[in-house]
Amino acid sequence: MVETPHIFRFRPWVRRAGFSIIAVAAVITATILLSLAIFPSARYGWLGERFVWVYIGTLWLGGLKVWTGTRRPVAEVDERGVVLRPLHQFRERRFAWDAIRGTEQMLGGDRLIVYFNTHRGMRFVALNLNLVKGRRDFLTLLDARLTARGFVEKTVDRSRYLSAPNDDRKI
Numbered sequence: 001m002v003e004t005p006h007i008f009r010f011r012p013w014v015r016r017a018g019f020s021i022i023a024v025a026a027v028i029t030a031t032i033l034l035s036l037a038i039f040p041s042a043r044y045g046w047l048g049e050r051f052v053w054v055y056i057g058t059l060w061l062g063g064l065k066v067w068t069g070t071r072r073p074v075a076e077v078d079e080r081g082v083v084l085r086p087l088h089q090f091r092e093r094r095f096a097w098d099a100i101r102g103t104e105q106m107l108g109g110d111r112l113i114v115y116f117n118t119h120r121g122m123r124f125v126a127l128n129l130n131l132v133k134g135r136r137d138f139l140t141l142l143d144a145r146l147t148a149r150g151f152v153e154k155t156v157d158r159s160r161y162l163s164a165p166n167d168d169r170k171i
Contacts, residue, residue: 005078006141010070011133014087018066025059032056065090074132077141084114086127093125097149102163103142105129107155112139 032052035042046052069087076083081096095116104113110130115122129135143162147153150165 003079005076006137007073008075008077008135008138009133010074010131014131015067015070018063018068018070021059021063022067025056025063028056028059075127075138077138077145082114082142084125084127086125087131089125097145100146100164102151102161103146105139105160107158107160109158 032047036047042048066087069085072085072092073083074085074087081094081099083092083094085092093116095114095118099116099118101115101117101122103115105111110128112127112129113124114127115124117123129139132138146162151162152165154161154163
């Protein structure tokens with residue numbers, strides 16, 4: 001029997017934030033183009049500077065990345081493994097349970113780091129937990145799966161670690 005994946009979406013405000021960035025970029029773009037149409041000599045002023053257009057392009061790209069990135073879930077957990085889609089990366093990270101070497105979470109913080117093995121060695125992915133709708137359920141599910149696999153919890157200062165059993169490597 002195949003378990004249905006537990007899906008964790010982005011919080012609604014994240015998508016709205018991406019849309020508001022796009023709206024600001026659209027208003028700025030329209031204002032500049034209208035100004036250039038009405039006052040053609042304005043292209044010799046600050047409206048013609050490359051930096052202005054690079055900044056507007058960055059707003060467009062960033063807003064579109066956030067707005068389109070939130071259409072898919074931020075995390076999925078099933079019996080095979082975990083899929084994470086952090087907004088600061090362009091691709092999703094998919095890894096099996098046996099590839100996970102450990103996790104690191106700041107106590108009372110908003111960051112989760114998952115360390116996992118690949119064919120190129122150990123890698124990690126960071127996830128902003130403030131963006132996850134159902135954050136507590138996600139962390140509870142992840143902790144339950146890892147402790148069932150024998151992971152050991154250790155707290156150092158303000159960080160909480162779950163490490164794979166018999167793993168002498170430092171995370």
